[in-house]
Amino acid sequence: MSAIRTKTGLLFTLCALAPTPVLAHVGTPPLVGIGAGLVHPFGGIDHLLVMMAVGLWAARESRPRQWVLPAVFLTAMVVGLQTPIGILAPIAEPAVVASLLILGGFLALTSTTRLSHATALAATAALMQGYIHGAEASPGIIGGTFTFGLLAGTAAVLIIGSGAGLMCQAQSRPWLTRVFGGLIASAGVASAFAL
Helix, strand or coil: CHHHHHHHHHHHHHHHHCCCCCCCCCCCCCECCHHHHHHHHHCCHHHHHHHHHHHHHHHCCCHHHCCHHHHHHHHHHHHHHHCCCCCCHHHHHHHHHHHHHHHHHHHHHCCCCCHHHHHHHHHHHHHHHHHHHHHHECCCCCCCHHHHHHHHHHHHHHHHHHHHHHHHHHCCCCHHHHHHHHHHHHHHHHHHHHC
16 A cells, blocks of 8 residues: 555656646637537646546445536536626636646545535536636527537546546546546646646
8 A cells, every 4th residue: 555655646746747738728719519519628638637537526426426526517517608708717727727636636635525515616616617618619609509519528528537436446446546636636736837
């Protein structure tokens, strides 16, 4: 167990020291259509990692509650998409970075967390992500095919994260979820320095 902790700590340190820019989407050309929405969640590593973290966290819950976090995430993301441009602009990107740090940290350092705490964190992260994605979209298309594609792509990432977490548990390797959490938190540290 000590060797695993040492390797995880070393990996965390190396990732934290890697100079990576915040790969957010604000400032990209306007996006339209279902295809653009579907691939959009895969375009920014910080957003992708937040969704993966929520999926991994959902896999830790008991079977009937495993869908709570993804459902809350998608719902809060829709609210963020509807938020008028400019309201959350000053805090949106720092909040996504904080989400990486917090979600990744909880995955790395704890094996259980209250569902209410996880739900609040997932909702906050999703609200900010939805806001950023909405700011990138062409005016007037929120609620259309782009939004449908965006939610479908986000659901796919959440399912991939949950599947990875369930696979770790099924193979009696729950420590892998902690490693993934450490990597996600490390990306948050690197993104914080890039801000």
